[in-house]
Amino acid sequence: MTQRNQDDKKESSIRRFFTTRERNERKMKGGSFDSSEAVSGSSIEIPLFTGAGAPMPSGQNLQSFRVFVATWNVGGKCPHRSLNLDDFLQINNQSDIYVLGFQEIVPLNAGNVLVLEDNEPAAKWLDLINHSLNKSAHVASRVIKSAASFGGSLFFSKPSLKKISKTFRTESKRKLKACNCPLELERKTSMDFCFRCQESNISEDDSSSEEDDETFPISIAQSSNQMKYGLIASKQMVGIFVTVWMRKELVQHVGHLRISCITRGIMGYLGNKGCISVSMSFHQTSFCFICSHLASGEKEGDELRRNLDVIEILKNTQFRRICKSPYSRMPEKILEHDRIIWFGDLNYRIALSYSDAKKLMEGNDWDSLLDKDQLKIEREAGRAFEGWKEGKIYFAPTYKYSFNSDTYYAAEMNKSKTKRRTPAWCDRILWYGNGIQQLSYIRKEFRFSDHRPVCANFLVEVEVIPGGLKKKLSGSNMKIEVEELLSPSSPYNMNNMY
Secondary structure (H helix, E strand, O other), rough: HHHHHHHHHHHHHHHHHHHHHHHHHHHHHHOOOHHHHEEOOOEEEOOOOOOOOOOOOOOOOEEEEEEEEEEEEOOOOOOOOOOOOOOHHOHHOOOOOEEEEEEEEEEEEEHHHHHHOOOOHHHHHHHHHHHHHHHHHHHHHHHHOOEEEEEEEEHOOOOOOHHHHHHOOOOOOHHOOOOOOOOOHHHOOOOOOOOOHHHOOOOOOOOOOOOOOOEEEEEEEHHHHOOEEEEEEEEEEEEEEEEEEEHHHHHHHHHEEEEEEEEHHHHHOOEEEEEEEEEEEEOEEEEEEEEEEOOOOOOOOOHHHHHHHHHHHHHHHHOOOOOOOOOOOOOOHHHHEEEEEEEEEEEOOOOOOOOHHHHHHOOOHHHHHHHOEHHHHHHHHOOOOOEEEOOOOOOOOOOOOOOOOOOOOHHHHOOHHHHOOEOOEEEEEEEEEEOOEEEEEEEEEOOOOOOOOOOEEEEEEEEEEEHHOOOOOOEEEEEEHHHHHHHHOOOOOHHHHO
């Protein structure tokens, strides 16, 4: 028998094995499968990712997950070790996914913008977040102490963001980037099952601030058993920092992780302003989280610069294609995703004089003040964020406060007109598309910086293939399964099929 005939016969036996197995699964479930899931030779009709606005494929279920999103401009201050984030993260009402965006985690001076990015504050924020979410600071400190480069406690050494990020992961970065497309469609295209991505297509922006490692240190694997939440992504661009966390048992359903950065700072090229966007798939739904810091200024016409930032971010953000499957519909642009949330210091101000705004604030007349909110005006006019949604604002303006005070900066009478700032809702959270329901939209009362953090809770619909058809298997596991299939003792061996 020629080698080609042997290969054809082997492929035929493998296909027959999967067809038999799925037929048995359908019988065990009472034959309740939808016709679109039925296997007929190589004809599979389950699409991978449907994209925004597309109908849900038959045979898939919708499940709801809680997503917590927060934005905080921390005014260039490095966090102290006693800063407690429990209230900020609302740990008494825990979510499935945490998406946190910070602005000005470092002072926006020439050294940080032009020379060398300071990663120490980002690493400290990660440690504080982990301490609140996992309530296991001893786990992190044990791992940190095991690495000689840390030399002890995180707050008494200069940590590496690359290394500290690894201590909080429950899955390797390589697995998070991998394709998690349904096996059924992958069998249609090849026997590779699309478990690995084209690593050569992963650009520098697609990686986070840490390097990729195929293996974890042993200490991390041990400590991850005690963690409730695992780190999915962390990325810094000068003062902007975004981090995504997820319940440990859900991390295995994440794939196609990609990150893109757009600079909109000085001359439109530097990273003191701009955005970091995170794209990923969770089960069979694509997500995009955009953390931005837009152009500042409260002079008339400054809102047009912010509008331009939004337009350029939507236009220029491009996620690299990393899935091997030609049938994959993983989005490459922001608005192509199924679930999209944009948050950050958007810097839109109040289109009123300081004295007029002050009168409305003294009477807590938020509705009248909101009527003059630039973001509301520009969005309704279709000049920026057209089609985006924002929850009703019931809280006071979040900017600008005197440090460590509940007093607005402009309210101090010794401030000159050139230095005073009209209070504004600079810090915002918006979303786009269907399948997202906002549960709450509030600000938190931290005096840490001149901004108050803003938080939102969402209930987000996610498409999940029922019956365990989609399993996140490694290439080695698939190899074992195929070898077992072709072993002499297997009932599906080609010699036993006739």
